[in-house]
Amino acid sequence: MSISAGGPSAAGLATVVATNLKFRPTRAGVMVESMSHSEEVPDPAMPIYVKAARSIRVQSLHRAGGEAHPHYPGDLRIERLGKYLRLSARMTLDQYLRGVLTSEMPASYHHEALNCQALAARTYALNPRISHTPDHVNVCDSYLCCQYFAGLGGEIDPRIEKAIDSTSSQIIVFNDKPILALFSSNAGGHTESYQNCFSDPVTGRFPPEPISYLIGQPEGAYPGLKARVGSEEFLRYLFAAKKANNTGVCADLFSNKFAWSVNLSAAQLEAHLHHVLETLAHNSDTAPFVVPPARGKFGHIQGFEVVKRGVSGVAIELKIKTSSGDWLVKKELVIRKAFANPEARIARLNSARVFFDQSQDKLGLLSTVTVHGLGFGHGVGLQQTGAQGFANLGRNYREIIAHYFPGTAVATV
Ligand SMILES: [Zn+2]
Numbered sequence: 001m002s003i004s005a006g007g008p009s010a011a012g013l014a015t016v017v018a019t020n021l022k023f024r025p026t027r028a029g030v031m032v033e034s035m036s037h038s039e040e041v042p043d044p045a046m047p048i049y050v051k052a053a054r055s056i057r058v059q060s061l062h063r064a065g066g067e068a069h070p071h072y073p074g075d076l077r078i079e080r081l082g083k084y085l086r087l088s089a090r091m092t093l094d095q096y097l098r099g100v101l102t103s104e105m106p107a108s109y110h111h112e113a114l115n116c117q118a119l120a121a122r123t124y125a126l127n128p129r130i131s132h133t134p135d136h137v138n139v140c141d142s143y144l145c146c147q148y149f150a151g152l153g154g155e156i157d158p159r160i161e162k163a164i165d166s167t168s169s170q171i172i173v174f175n176d177k178p179i180l181a182l183f184s185s186n187a188g189g190h191t192e193s194y195q196n197c198f199s200d201p202v203t204g205r206f207p208p209e210p211i212s213y214l215i216g217q218p219e220g221a222y223p224g225l226k227a228r229v230g231s232e233e234f235l236r237y238l239f240a241a242k243k244a245n246n247t248g249v250c251a252d253l254f255s256n257k258f259a260w261s262v263n264l265s266a267a268q269l270e271a272h273l274h275h276v277l278e279t280l281a282h283n284s285d286t287a288p289f290v291v292p293p294a295r296g297k298f299g300h301i302q303g304f305e306v307v308k309r310g311v312s313g314v315a316i317e318l319k320i321k322t323s324s325g326d327w328l329v330k331k332e333l334v335i336r337k338a339f340a341n342p343e344a345r346i347a348r349l350n351s352a353r354v355f356f357d358q359s360q361d362k363l364g365l366l367s368t369v370t371v372h373g374l375g376f377g378h379g380v381g382l383q384q385t386g387a388q389g390f391a392n393l394g395r396n397y398r399e400i401i402a403h404y405f406p407g408t409a410v411a412t413v
Pocket of ligand 1: 128130132139140141142145146147
């Protein structure tokens with residue numbers, strides 16, 4: 001093994017025979033280790049390029065869920081960023097899509113749903129919401145930022161290969177440009193409009209300018225619904241429909257992600273909510289969306305109230321009433337994070353399309369709360385389980401794409 005600093009133009013671009021590699025920053029540079037050999041590249045001012053004849057399996061990556069050992073095609077660039085390393089993998093768009101589709105959708109899904117995912121993932125790769133140009137890459141591998149890419153290990157399922165091949169070179173366009181092809185797992189019967197869930201990626205402004213093709217769409221005809229779509233009663237109607245397994249209500253009701261409930265005791269909330277809100281109020285990403293009461297103190301919890309909802313019923317503003325005044329938490333992901341509770345094993349709520357069943361004691365303090373929710377993810381754009389439901393009802397991928405991204409077209413580039 002030989003490693004070179006200075007990029008592919010420098011003499012001796014490293015060609016690594018080994019497949020299993022570990023990388024770690026050292027005091028003086030970057031340590032590259034294979035099973036049989038290790039080499040320290042002293043304080044590289046330039047990225048290190050590693051090239052393998054076949055794929056590289058990185059054994060030193062930690063994800064939120066623990067250690068991961070992803071495979072990447074043979075080209076890696078390693079940069080030192082303080083005490084961390086940034087690994088960038090170079091691959092073709094189709095290689096990337098194989099990894100994304102494998103990570104994002106079960107290969108057992110209907111081929112029209114897999115086609116939708118291929119189109120959305122290809123389009124997203126060309127036009128991600130957050131520009132990674134400063135990072136010298138097109139996209140990152142996080143599902144919270146871009147789309148999930150867990151590497152390229154083992155055989156790719158032929159059904160995934162087929163979806164990528166059969167939609168080859170096709171992307172979703174609006175005014176001849178690739179759209180912002182947002183997608184999530186399950187919207188719980190109705191998708192949400194972009195401006196109700198996301199802030200402007202450049203200015204941070206919330207709400208951002210609306211995007212005409214990212215507006216909330218129904219995923220069913222809602223037979224027997226008496227309430228207004230988007231109201232709390234609408235959410236209760238959908239929740240009851242799931243309990244009754246009334247799959248005719250909407251296309252994605254079959255999914256086990258459609259509806260969920262979380263029980264939190266007052267003690268669990270008292271133990272963590274204050275700390276979580278303080279953290280969110282001090283984190284620069286979330287601080288603008290957490291408004292403490294005038295006295296700035298957190299008292300005993302009295303209850304929760306959604307004071308503003310989006311077209312699907314997603315909570316845009318949540319009031320948390322306490323004995324020291326009301327806290328206001330805004331925006332989908334921040335509201336989901338506010339319920340982080342290690343005791344109840346909650347990192348964040350599955351979605352922000354929530355309503356509450358809660359009771360107070362004689363002093364007006366919260367005694368129990370159940371958070372009921374619909375869907376999994378932000379619920380904007382294409383829905384993976386919804387695409388599956390519509391495909392099973394006989395719709396093809398072009399029709400499904402047109403439903404979730406109204407006014408757009410499928411173009412071949
Ligand atoms: Zn990203």
